[in-house]
Amino acid sequence: MTQTLTAQDLFQAAYENRYTWDADFPGYHASVTLRDGGTTYKGQVQINADLTFEVLNIAAEIAQRQIKSQLWEITIHRVRHSFTETYGNNTFALGETDDTGAVEILVSGAAMGNRYKVRDNTVCFVHRQIRDVVVNIHTFDTLTTDQGYLSTGYRSVYLDPETGMAKGPETVFEDTFEKVGGYYLLTRRLIRTTENGSPQVTEIEFSNVKLLP
Numbered sequence: 001m002t003q004t005l006t007a008q009d010l011f012q013a014a015y016e017n018r019y020t021w022d023a024d025f026p027g028y029h030a031s032v033t034l035r036d037g038g039t040t041y042k043g044q045v046q047i048n049a050d051l052t053f054e055v056l057n058i059a060a061e062i063a064q065r066q067i068k069s070q071l072w073e074i075t076i077h078r079v080r081h082s083f084t085e086t087y088g089n090n091t092f093a094l095g096e097t098d099d100t101g102a103v104e105i106l107v108s109g110a111a112m113g114n115r116y117k118v119r120d121n122t123v124c125f126v127h128r129q130i131r132d133v134v135v136n137i138h139t140f141d142t143l144t145t146d147q148g149y150l151s152t153g154y155r156s157v158y159l160d161p162e163t164g165m166a167k168g169p170e171t172v173f174e175d176t177f178e179k180v181g182g183y184y185l186l187t188r189r190l191i192r193t194t195e196n197g198s199p200q201v202t203e204i205e206f207s208n209v210k211l212l213p
Contacts, residue, residue: 007092019148020080030206051075134159181211
């Protein structure tokens with residue numbers, strides 16, 4: 001007898017298939033190079049075992065903010081929480097299946113109104129309200145590892161929750177990961193935006209990556 005998967009079954013499997021760092025993650029130190037608007041900044045970063053982080057030897061405040069923003073993005077997506085911890089106060093229903101085979105997951109409960117799409121055991125679309133904006137994230141490329149998948153190509157846009165109109169330009173991210181001492185770590189992020197018809201590219205590279213003792 002064939003068992004039909006529920007919306008929660010599909011979404012939970014994809015959620016648990018994300019690559020995350022385990023409890024033994026020691027943290028790491030790396031050199032960082034930020035290229036933005038024709039200006040280059042160089043320094044070091046450190047992500048600690050408790051996922052706190054710091055930027056070292058870069059005086060420019062604008063560069064500090066940009067790099068810290070990316071370190072926050074890196075760490076928040078590598079934290080390992082159980083499905084129940086994250087979504088225990090929600091229920092799920094199946095929506096439409098699009099022409100790529102992605103199945104829509106509709107959320108009720110604490111995160112009412114959020115929705116996702118799941119394809120090939122990965123979350124390929126996110127529609128989530130964060131305070132007074134909605135963010136849509138479309139994942140178009142992934143890296144499959146023996147410990148789960150990593151998003152390596154995705155685009156995001158912020159929307160007005162009432163009108164659905166964009167609040168700012170669409171941003172495209174291209175990520176490169178390398179395995180260091182058993183952990184997949186980000187070594188390059190390319191961020192592309194177009195504002196007022198003008199393309200802008202920001203590149204962040206992490207080199208000399210070493211796990212902390």
